[in-house]
Amino acid sequence: MALHRLAMLMALAPLLLFSSAERAATAPPVRLEAEALAGSADVTLAGQVATAPQATVQRDDREYPFYMPMHGLRKPAVTLRIRCDASRAAGREVYAGPSAEQLYGRVEGGFEFIYEAQDSAGRPCVYPFSPWMPQIVGQLDRTQYVFRSSVPGVPVTFRTNDAWAGINLRLFDVGPQRVHFEMRDIALDLPGAGESKGAVHLEVLGVTRPGLITAVIRRANLFGGKNAIFVPGGETMVLIEDSIVRGNVGDNVDQEHGTYINGTLVTHVRNSTWYGQKGWIDVASGHQLKDKAYLRVYENVTVANLPGATVPSAMPLVDISAFGFTWSNNLQLKRVAPAQDVRDALVDLRTEIVYGTPDHYPWNIMVDPGWRMPPNPLGALDQVYLSVFQNTLVDSYRTEPFVFRAWRQGLGVEPGTPTVIGNEATTRAQQRIVSLAFNTKGTIRKPYGPEGWTYADPVLPPEMQWVRDRDAFIRHALGLIGR
Numbered sequence: 397m398a399l400h401r402l403a404m405l406m407a408l409a410p411l412l413l414f415s416s417a418e419r420a421a422t423a424p425p426v427r428l429e430a431e432a433l434a435g436s437a438d439v440t441l442a443g444q445v446a447t448a449p450q451a452t453v454q455r456d457d458r459e460y461p462f463y464m465p466m467h468g469l470r471k472p473a474v475t476l477r478i479r480c481d482a483s484r485a486a487g488r489e490v491y492a493g494p495s496a497e498q499l500y501g502r503v504e505g506g507f508e509f510i511y512e513a514q515d516s517a518g519r520p521c522v523y524p525f526s527p528w529m530p531q532i533v534g535q536l537d538r539t540q541y542v543f544r545s546s547v548p549g550v551p552v553t554f555r556t557n558d559a560w561a562g563i564n565l566r567l568f569d570v571g572p573q574r575v576h577f578e579m580r581d582i583a584l585d586l587p588g589a590g591e592s593k594g595a596v597h598l599e600v601l602g603v604t605r606p607g608l609i610t611a612v613i614r615r616a617n618l619f620g621g622k623n624a625i626f627v628p629g630g631e632t633m634v635l636i637e638d639s640i641v642r643g644n645v646g647d648n649v650d651q652e653h654g655t656y657i658n659g660t661l662v663t664h665v666r667n668s669t670w671y672g673q674k675g676w677i678d679v680a681s682g683h684q685l686k687d688k689a690y691l692r693v694y695e696n697v698t699v700a701n702l703p704g705a706t707v708p709s710a711m712p713l714v715d716i717s718a719f720g721f722t723w724s725n726n727l728q729l730k731r732v733a734p735a736q737d738v739r740d741a742l743v744d745l746r747t748e749i750v751y752g753t754p755d756h757y758p759w760n761i762m763v764d765p766g767w768r769m770p771p772n773p774l775g776a777l778d779q780v781y782l783s784v785f786q787n788t789l790v791d792s793y794r795t796e797p798f799v800f801r802a803w804r805q806g807l808g809v810e811p812g813t814p815t816v817i818g819n820e821a822t823t824r825a826q827q828r829i830v831s832l833a834f835n836t837k838g839t840i841r842k843p844y845g846p847e848g849w850t851y852a853d854p855v856l857p858p859e860m861q862w863v864r865d866r867d868a869f870i871r872h873a874l875g876l877i878g879r
């Protein structure tokens with residue numbers, strides 16, 4: 397019965413989060429990489445919610461976004477197949493074929509772990525432990541690290557109260573090498589994993605250009621860790637699709653989040669849902685989605701402050717950096733009443749902390765003496781840090797004063813810290829950040845707070861229509877930094 401409920405949750409969570417009686421659910425077709433999205437496309441109709449239940453989405457697991465260079469990767473040198481019934485009985489991995497013991501706990505050349513999808517009764521397998529992780533040694537360049545179910549679309553679940561449980565890819569001093577991580581049809585149910593940095597922790601450090609880490613998470617259901625997903629800063633591109641992130645279990649609830657992506661290159665999320673970030677009775681708590689990538693792309697994403705272990709968080713649901721670029725279509729935001737005074741923004745575009753290395757940014761992220769915003773900012777969108785939010789829908793317990801807040805750039809960084817100083821001392825003309833919102837609906841008074849160069853439903857010059865095309869936006873953003 398529990399497995400049946402899990403399957404139903406994966407299929408229906410986006411619908412359950414937006415279940416107001418006056419709203420009907422519609423599911424637009426998923427846009428493939430080769431398809432163009434017209435700039436005038438009204439994907440979310442007024443009074444309706446566009447969702448794509450994860451269980452109904454069909455994708456080719458061999459397809460990747462056009463900007464991810466996937467050529468030249470090596471086939472994993474080690475493949476291990478894990479049996480369901482025998483592993484459940486033993487309380488640890490039991491292998492069909494070569495075993496972990498034969499590897500002496502070390503793997504060189506990449507690995508693929510394939511977990512038997514069903515038990516002898518035909519039910520999705522629940523493994524009562526956390527996946528075993530070998531020590532990765534030797535040459536890393538072009539290696540792959542894959543965790544997957546043996547049957548695409550049939551999830552396997554790892555369920556344990558182990559305080560250190562999780563999937564942790566540990567690679568250090570990677571340098572200019574190319575590495576790929578992938579996780580497909582995996583559910584992590586780790587309610588006791590308060591010591592793990594993330595239920596999924598991509599602990600990949602020391603990558604230098606032209607090195608690149610790509611991480612793909614497909615059809616996942618994640619709960620546990622201080623952050624359900626944690627990605628440190630670096631030369632990393634992350635794709636998350638058709639997944640549910642159900643929250644974290646750490647105890648430092650003001651600094652831990654449903655997902656924390658810290659100073660990377662790209663976060664691309666499609667058809668996925670976030671909720672259940674752990675709150676605290678007397679602390680405003682963390683964010684459902686904290687994402688400081690240089691480029692963020694959100695398509696059909698639902699984020700809600702529905703509580704996990706305690707009370708709803710009072711913080712903005714989505715905390716992203718104003719530095720860099722954001723392209724969003726069909727972002728759905730649900731807020732229920734928290735225990736503390738709520739922070740007004742639902743999506744915070746912040747500038748008070750520096751994330752990422754300087755070569756992640758084409759222009760100064762502080763005010764620049766050589767820059768002044770042109771008289772018509774809408775004609776200069778190719779010269780500014782830019783966020784574009786299309787078809788955002790808000791369902792809140794109150795009428796929100798605004799949805800998006802764009803903070804001002806500052807004068808510099810406090811020595812020895814990433815903290816920006818002087819935000820309050822800069823002028824509007826000095827700012828090099830613009831945010832656009834089209835067709836923002838729901839329980840709101842207006843799309844934007846009072847700060848910054850922000851525009852709701854603007855009429856764009858013909859030469860600036862590219863900002864509403866996803867692929868053109870991605871090419872522009874990555875092209876500026878040679879990626």
